[in-house]
Amino acid sequence: MNINATLLGQAISFAIFVWFCMKYVWPPLTAAMEERQKQMSDGLENAEKAQAELDLAKAEVEKQLKEAKQQSAVLIDQANKRANQIVDEAKVIAVKEGDRLKQAAQADIEQEVNSAKEVLRKQVSVLAVAGAEKILESSVDQNAHSEMLNNLAAEL
Amino acid sequence: MSAESTGSASSAYIKHHLTNLTYGQHPNGTWGFAHSTAEAGDMGFWALNVDSLGWSIALGILFCWVFRSVAVKATTGVPTGMQNFVEMIVDFIDVTVKDSFHKVNPLIAPLAMTIFVWVFLMNTMDLIPVDLIPQLFQLVGVDNMKVVPSTDPNITMGMSLSIFVLILFYSIKEKGAGGFFNELSRNPFSHPAFIPFNLFLEILNLVTKPISLGLRLFGNMYAGEMIFILIALLPAYIQWTLSVPWAIFHILVITLQAFIFMVLTIVYLSMAHESH
Secondary structure, X not given: OOOXXXXXXXHXXXXXXHHHHHHHHHHHHHHHHHHHHHHHHHHHHHHHHHHHHHHHHHHHHHHHHHHHHHHHHHHHHXXXXXXXXXXXXXXXXXXXXXXXXXXXXXXHHHHHXXXXXXXXXXXXXXXXXXXXXXXXXXXXXXXXXXXXXXXXHHHO | OOHHHHHHHHHHHHHHXXXXXXXXXXXXXXXXXXXXXHHHHHOOOOOEEHHHHHHHHHHHHHHHHHHHHHHHHOOOOOOOHHHHHHHHHHHHHHHHHHHHOOOOOOOHHHHHHHHHHHHHHHHHHHHOOOOHHHHHHHHOOOOOOOOOHHHOHHHHHHHHHHHHHHHHHHHHHHHHHHHHHHHHHHOOOOOHHHHHHHHHHHHHHHHHHHHHHHXXXXXXXXXXXXXXXXXXXXXXXXXXXXXXXXXHHHHHHXXXXXXXXXXXXXXXHHHHHOOO
């Protein structure tokens, strides 16, 4: 345990190591750490910004969805109305068509009836003549009585 | 074996462990290694404790190499492994320096880190079993080998005196020679008649700083080393009951002493920068 030149040797190596640390070790390490810290704070800031943007976008989406819903409700309403209208119109047309068909049928029927009546009249006149012949048991001049028979037939 | 011969063997063992490997000029004019503390003392000032200085420089180079290799590869991305560890130390030093040093000086933080890590590494040599490395060196014919540099006052005083030089340099640089002299002569009694007395007190105060700084580290480590050596004198089968607890406790001591050395350096240099 003697004090000797080791003291100077240690002082010199101390100076060299401190110089080395100051020049080549400390600056790059602290620079890297500061850079990382900056990146981290930037990242946090960005995340915050993104969050705000997301919130905004969410609100926008909600708004648009609401509008779309309203629009679709209006459209459905309109469609319903239109459908009802179409059904009503169809009903009216159908009723008209039915009436028309009924009238046509009625006309047909009347016509048939009239023609049947005509035929019947004719046959009745023939029958009447035959009957009268039988009753009179004499021949009746067809020509002489035809006018009277025709009148009879027309009265039937 | 008689009690007396056991005692002398023990004291020889202790002495042997406390002897540095000193290279210097023998009184008879030849250069070579000293074989005892007395012989080393005869060599005067111009001798080197090859073991202390060698281990100290080797550990300093280890520190520079490890930290430099991390610094070169330092990424700003997610740090892993060694970079994490080194950044933890850098951060710790940075916080400690910023706590007690309020001026701007790019030297202080690297200086503090060098001191902390280097002194810590030198102290850690204490945890290696006391006989391991000396025995290995004995195999290759080196007789004395003290592996813990901080148990050599030359090493601790070499550092504390370097810091003393820095204290003087920054005191004069920051306050000017006149300001520095003023500070030394006006405290604690601000009266012209008290100037010599003040100077005496303040210079004593100033000189005590490096001496206490160096001797504190030396004393703590020397005492710790001594206890390891004493434990090593016990029978081999029982040594662990004492050496393990002491080693675990010593982990605290070596870290604490490195930390104290660093903090006091920062505080002294901070005082050198600020006038009060």
